Amino acid sequence: MENKSSPRFPLLLRVSRYIRPIVGVIIAIFLAWQLYSVIVVQHNFSADTWVRFGLSGLILGGMYALIAIGYTLVYGIMFMINFAHGEVMMLGAFGGYFMLELLRFIPMPTSANPNLNFLNAYPIVSIILAFTAGISVSALAGYLLEKIAYRPLRKAPRLILLITAIGASIFLQNLAMLLFGPTRKNVINPDILDRGAGWTWMVSGNPVLIPYTGVFSLVLSALLMIGLYLVVQRSKLGRAMRAVAQDKNTASLMGVDVDDVISKTFIISGVLAGAAGVMWDIHMGLVNHYIGFLPGIKAFTAAVMGGIGNIPGAMLGGMFLGIIESIGPAALGIDFQLKDVIAFSILVLVLIVRPSGILGEKLSEEKL
Amino acid sequence: MRTSPVRNGIQTGTIFGIIMVMMFLIGFTVIGAELIGKILGNPSISGMPDLIYFVIFMILVGVWCGVSAAKRPLYGPDSVKDAVLAGLSAGAICGLCAAVTGFIFGSVAANHIDVRAYLVSVSPESISMFTFNQNPTLGALALFGVMTLSSFLSALVAVEVRTSQKIRTMIENTSGSISETVHSQRISDLLNNKYARYGFYLIVAIALIILPRTWGGYWNYVFGTVGIYIILGLGLNIITGWAGQLVIGYVAFFAIGAYTFALLTAPVPHNLLWNFWIALALGIVVAGISGLLIGLPILNLRGDYLAIVTLGFSEIIRILLKSDLLTTFTGGPRGVHDVGGPTLFGSSFNTDVDFMYIIIIAVLVVSFLAYRLQNSHTGKAWVAINLDETVARATGINAFVSKLLALALSAAIAGLAGALFASRNQFTGPDDHQLMVAINVICLVIVGGIGNIPGIFLGAFALKGLPEILREIENYRMLVFGILLIVMMRLRPEGFLPAKRPVLEKFTADQRSSTDPASHPGNLETNTPPGKGK
Numbered sequence: 001m002e003n004k005s006s007p008r009f010p011l012l013l014r015v016s017r018y019i020r021p022i023v024g025v026i027i028a029i030f031l032a033w034q035l036y037s038v039i040v041v042q043h044n045f046s047a048d049t050w051v052r053f054g055l056s057g058l059i060l061g062g063m064y065a066l067i068a069i070g071y072t073l074v075y076g077i078m079f080m081i082n083f084a085h086g087e088v089m090m091l092g093a094f095g096g097y098f099m100l101e102l103l104r105f106i107p108m109p110t111s112a113n114p115n116l117n118f119l120n121a122y123p124i125v126s127i128i129l130a131f132t133a134g135i136s137v138s139a140l141a142g143y144l145l146e147k148i149a150y151r152p153l154r155k156a157p158r159l160i161l162l163i164t165a166i167g168a169s170i171f172l173q174n175l176a177m178l179l180f181g182p183t184r185k186n187v188i189n190p191d192i193l194d195r196g197a198g199w200t201w202m203v204s205g206n207p208v209l210i211p212y213t214g215v216f217s218l219v220l221s222a223l224l225m226i227g228l229y230l231v232v233q234r235s236k237l238g239r240a241m242r243a244v245a246q247d248k249n250t251a252s253l254m255g256v257d258v259d260d261v262i263s264k265t266f267i268i269s270g271v272l273a274g275a276a277g278v279m280w281d282i283h284m285g286l287v288n289h290y291i292g293f294l295p296g297i298k299a300f301t302a303a304v305m306g307g308i309g310n311i312p313g314a315m316l317g318g319m320f321l322g323i324i325e326s327i328g329p330a331a332l333g334i335d336f337q338l339k340d341v342i343a344f345s346i347l348v349l350v351l352i353v354r355p356s357g358i359l360g361e362k363l364s365e366e367k368l
Numbered sequence: 369m370r371t372s373p374v375r376n377g378i379q380t381g382t383i384f385g386i387i388m389v390m391m392f393l394i395g396f397t398v399i400g401a402e403l404i405g406k407i408l409g410n411p412s413i414s415g416m417p418d419l420i421y422f423v424i425f426m427i428l429v430g431v432w433c434g435v436s437a438a439k440r441p442l443y444g445p446d447s448v449k450d451a452v453l454a455g456l457s458a459g460a461i462c463g464l465c466a467a468v469t470g471f472i473f474g475s476v477a478a479n480h481i482d483v484r485a486y487l488v489s490v491s492p493e494s495i496s497m498f499t500f501n502q503n504p505t506l507g508a509l510a511l512f513g514v515m516t517l518s519s520f521l522s523a524l525v526a527v528e529v530r531t532s533q534k535i536r537t538m539i540e541n542t543s544g545s546i547s548e549t550v551h552s553q554r555i556s557d558l559l560n561n562k563y564a565r566y567g568f569y570l571i572v573a574i575a576l577i578i579l580p581r582t583w584g585g586y587w588n589y590v591f592g593t594v595g596i597y598i599i600l601g602l603g604l605n606i607i608t609g610w611a612g613q614l615v616i617g618y619v620a621f622f623a624i625g626a627y628t629f630a631l632l633t634a635p636v637p638h639n640l641l642w643n644f645w646i647a648l649a650l651g652i653v654v655a656g657i658s659g660l661l662i663g664l665p666i667l668n669l670r671g672d673y674l675a676i677v678t679l680g681f682s683e684i685i686r687i688l689l690k691s692d693l694l695t696t697f698t699g700g701p702r703g704v705h706d707v708g709g710p711t712l713f714g715s716s717f718n719t720d721v722d723f724m725y726i727i728i729i730a731v732l733v734v735s736f737l738a739y740r741l742q743n744s745h746t747g748k749a750w751v752a753i754n755l756d757e758t759v760a761r762a763t764g765i766n767a768f769v770s771k772l773l774a775l776a777l778s779a780a781i782a783g784l785a786g787a788l789f790a791s792r793n794q795f796t797g798p799d800d801h802q803l804m805v806a807i808n809v810i811c812l813v814i815v816g817g818i819g820n821i822p823g824i825f826l827g828a829f830a831l832k833g834l835p836e837i838l839r840e841i842e843n844y845r846m847l848v849f850g851i852l853l854i855v856m857m858r859l860r861p862e863g864f865l866p867a868k869r870p871v872l873e874k875f876t877a878d879q880r881s882s883t884d885p886a887s888h889p890g891n892l893e894t895n896t897p898p899g900k901g902k
Contacts, residue, residue: 019665081672098486152858159614160857162672163814166616167853170807174847178394181488297683300676337691344680344687351677352665 024353031332038333045330048206053327059214059283061322062221066276067299068306068314069228070142070269076245076309077265080150080158083165085273086296087172088141092274093291094176095137096130096281097187103129104188123190127282134278135271141172142270146263154259169293176289184288187281189213195285217279224275225315228268232311241265245309294340298325301347307357316359321346373450377437377457381519384433384458385465388515391429392469392498395489399841400425401497422497423514426466430518433462438523448527455523456516463515466498467508474504580724588720590836592792595727596785597832600809601816601824602738603781608810609819609867610747611774612754613667614675617682618782618809620662623689623801625655625783626790627698633708633791637699644710648787655783656776663775667768682803690798703797707790723792730788734781738821741777750774751819804846808832811849815856817863826865 038044067089074082103126106118119126149168153161189195198211232238243251244261252258280295281287302321306313321343328342329335350357391397401422408421437458438451476483477495484490499507580588604618629651632642642650666677688694690701698704709718710726717726741747749770752760761767790796808831816827835845856863 023665081676101486149854149858156857156861159612159671160861162614162675163810164854164857166807166810167850167857169850170846171850171854174844174850175390175394178489178843178847179487297676297679301680304673304676335691335693338687338693341684341687341691344684347680348666348677348684351669351673351680355669355673 023349027349034332038331042333044333046204046206048203048208049330050327051201051203051208053330054323055208055210055214057323057326058319059218059322060326061319062218063276063279063283063318064295064299064302064322065315065318066221066224066272066279067295068302068318069225069311070273071300071303072306072308072311072314073241073265073269075303077241077262078150078161080161081165081300082145082269083162083296084145084149084168084172085269086292086294086299087169087176088138088145088270088292089273089277089280089295090176090287090289090292091141091172092134092138092270092277093280093287094134094180094277095274096134096278097185097287099130099133100126100187100189100281119188119190123192126190127193130281131275131278134281135274138274138277139267139270142266142273143263146266151259151262169296173289173293180289182288184286187285187287189282189285193282195283211283213283217283220275220279224272228272229311231268237261237264297347298343301343301350304355305346305350305357307359310357310359313357313359317357320358373454374457377454377459378461380433380437380454381458381461382465384429384436384462388429388462388466389469392466392473392494393487393490394844394847395491395494396844397422397425397498398494399844403838403841404428419497419501423500426511426514427518430459430462430515431522433458433515434519434522435526437519438526451527452520452523455526456520459516459519459523460512462519463512466515467512470499470511471504471508474499474507478504576728580721580728585720588724590833592720592724592727593836594828594832595724595731596789596792597809597812598731598825598828599727599734599785599788600782600805601813601828602734602821603778603785604809604813605738605819605821605824606741606750606781607771607774607778609813610742610750610754611771612671612750613771613775614671614810615678615775615778616675616803616806616810617678617680618778619801619803619806620678620682620685621655621659621779621782622786622789622805623682623685624658624779625651625786626796626800627689627704627786628654628783629787630704630707630790630796631698634704634706636705637696641708644708644791647708648784648791651787652780652783655786656780659776659779660772662779663772667771667775679803682801682806686798686801686803689801699797701798703795703800704790705795707794707796709791709794727788727792730784734784735821742821746770746773807849811853814861814863815852817865817867819867820863820865823863823865823867827863 067085070085070088071082074080074085100119103118108116108118108121110116110121145168149164150161153164193213193216195211195213198209198214200207201210202208232241240251240256240261241264243254243256244258248258251261276295277292280291284291298321299318302317303314304317305321306315306317308314324346325339325343329339332342391400398417401417401424404424405417405421408424434455437454473483473490473495477492482492498511500510501507502510580591600618600622603621604615607613607615629647631638632640632647632650633644635641662678662681666674669677689698692700694700709716710722711717712722749760749765752763752765753767753770757767786796789800793800812827812831813824814827815831816825817823831849835842841848
């Protein structure tokens with residue numbers, strides 16, 4: 001056996017060694033050629049279209065970044081892909097949706113407007129309530145997920161954890177479908193955050209709409225990311241999280257309650273996912289049981305792209321992926337139906353060509 | 369260090385209460401009652417099942433709740449009192465949850481508000497059944513009473529059973545004699561007896577020849593599906609069960625096989641109309657080659673990344689098939705129709721009975737292949753890689769080539785299954801190749817017993833055959849799969865029929881050593897059940 005198997009496929013082995021650089025170069029050349037032909041030769045789109053694409057990508061990227069941080073935090077600490085994270089975001093979106101619906105049914109008649117409801121009478125309070133509801137649902141879901149499904153498997157191999165996470169994802173998705181039905185639900189915003197309204201910006205003579213909802217989501221996600229960064233870098237909990245991510249055993253010797261820190265990590269990632277879910281409600285306006293799956297995988301892509309375990313990497317990766325996804329189909333001259341293919345191709349390519357991501361992984365020794 | 373029994377009971381009761389409320393919200397209470405009605409031999413032809421079946425369903429939940437609450441504090445000085453107390457408090461909390469839900473929804477229904485705009489499964493009929501056709505207050509009280517009483521009584525009975533010396537010895541004797549029979553020398557002799565084995569094979573062969581002719585089209589359809597999933601499971605088992613690489617996107621190869629076959633035999637879009645067998649062979653080969661090509665760059669990745677990359681591949685393939693980009697080549701979102709059926713010596717061989725034979729033969733061939741592979745050099749190399757890749761490399765196994773071979777073989781088998789599936793349905797489209805197919809296959813492999821060939825048969829029958837028989841639970845199938853995956857991973861990661869060889873050390877080693885130091889995984893001999901070793 002010793003000497004038989006290695007010379008059995010010598011050619012194959014030699015090929016496989018060079019396959020990554022070759023794939024990388026081929027794809028780079030192809031992309032460059034496509035970009036050149038679309039932007040310079042064909043010149044289908046004017047500047048305002050590109051701005052519009054970039055803007056929607058930025059808004060989408062903010063949400064991806066929030067979800068991606070959840071993946072990265074959990075991966076950094078437990079070395080598991082929390083496959084159900086997208087579903088946590090979906091539950092948060094449902095929480096926000098039901099709160100908005102509830103408030104819409106509370107009448108607040110005034111003399112000027114007898115049909116006024118709570119949602120439009122106190123829009124800011126309503127939005128805060130919606131975010132509170134979504135975030136609570138998601139944080140609770142994350143906490144319970146960890147406690148029920150993952151904690152008993154703390155010492156199990158990673159494949160078992162991954163299969164459990166897939167099981168949890170299927171379970172939550174189908175639970176939501178059976179509870180709320182498979183149809184899409186329209187989210188009705190308060191009037192001040194009307195989805196069609198926004199500032200207009202003139203780019204090369206054409207108006208570009210900058211929607212209020214988009215700006216709102218983007219600002220909020222930026223604030224949340226700054227908040228998260230402060231928590232991780234400055235607070236005691238953040239220090240404990242970083243310690244656990246580096247080395248669980250030593251951290252517990254130093255008096256860190258590892259189980260508690262992992263629980264809180266899941267809660268934090270649930271909070272961010274819930275916020276992303278309510279943003280999805282407000283900006284996209286459609287909720288069903290399936291909305292968590294694709295954003296979840298894309299956010300995972302973003303986390304890997306930035307280097308999993310690396311929080312600034314996840315933020316950058318999310319933004320980057322959002323922009324690529326909305327500019328990509330136009331820039332490469334392919335059908336807009338294929339925008340998901342771009343995200344998945346990036347996932348595959350990043351994992352094949354540079355599994356450690358753009359900024360590099362920050363993982364401890366024990367996991368590799 | 370005993371927790372108080374009441375606290376214990378409240379914990380259990382809360383869990384069961386949440387389960388109860390969830391079951392009501394997803395409409396499972398009605399389905400449960402219907403199933404019980406069916407089992408008791410009184411299928412309600414139309415409309416709602418009788419109230420009595422719902423009461424039985426509730427009592428069953430209460431019994432389960434009481435038994436699991438009584439289980440925990442059994443070992444102590446006051447075990448009987450504690451256990452009954454736990455059962456009572458669990459039942460009370462569970463009943464309280466149900467009663468509150470019943471009261472709220474009962475009042476809502478009494479005011480003629482339809483909640484189905486938000487909670488689709490909560491129909492007025494289901495609400496009225498949940499409150500025993502009474503008004504909300506009375507219904508809630510009845511719910512509370514039924515749950516508490518059944519839980520309390522079942523806890524009492526459970527404690528009696530556990531503590532009574534007479535019953536205990538009886539149970540021990542029975543289980544002892546059963547295990548004695550199973551592991552007895554006579555049965556293993558019978559299994560090792562050449563003629564007995566041949567006789568068994570003969571009976572199976574005759575059954576397989578006769579049954580498809582006699583049991584009719586519906587069962588041929590059901591068992592054809594089961595057979596195709598057995599093939600898929602055997603294929604996935606090679607790369608996931610033996611070589612230990614989780615491939616979530618397994619459906620990609622299924623799709624490649626199905627589309628290769630369909631495009632070669634269908635009149636639209638290419639009008640090639642090839643012979644069934646040549647197209648089948650080509651479908652297998654193309655799927656295998658695609659496995660090789662996809663595997664080349666990715667098989668060096670670590671486990672969970674590999675899983676996600678394959679998922680990415682399968683989604684890319686599905687979206688491409690569904691898009692307008694390839695409409696002229698693959699038929700686009702509408703799929704490929706009129707896929708060719710099998711022919712034999714120039715004549716058509718295309719009835720459902722004939723196709724059942726083809727599926728049976730394919731299953732037999734693939735399982736024979738799997739058995740031979742399992743005991744071959746390559747199969748052992750895969751298992752070695754699964755157990756510890758570094759050690760396997762140190763013993764001279766070329767891990768990369770082995771894994772590549774495993775993936776190519778898996779992909780080829782999936783291609784066979786895909787081609788058969790397309791040919792049997794005479795259609796293939798992008799929606800036949802959803803991710804859920806792959807997840808079904810992963811489920812059946814894991815549930816049946818990962819790495820074990822009879823386990824895969826069991827898993828396929830359980831997960832694809834049973835839902836066909838129990839039509840009521842069709843909508844709940846994926847939900848149950850999710851729960852099943854979580855529960856299996858927690859309680860029995862090696863599946864219902866575990867592999868005999870130490871294939872699964874990787875899956876079980878850590879857990880076992882953490883819970884039970886006596887059966888340390890270092891000693892592989894203890895994993896071999898008595899009377900079954902080689």
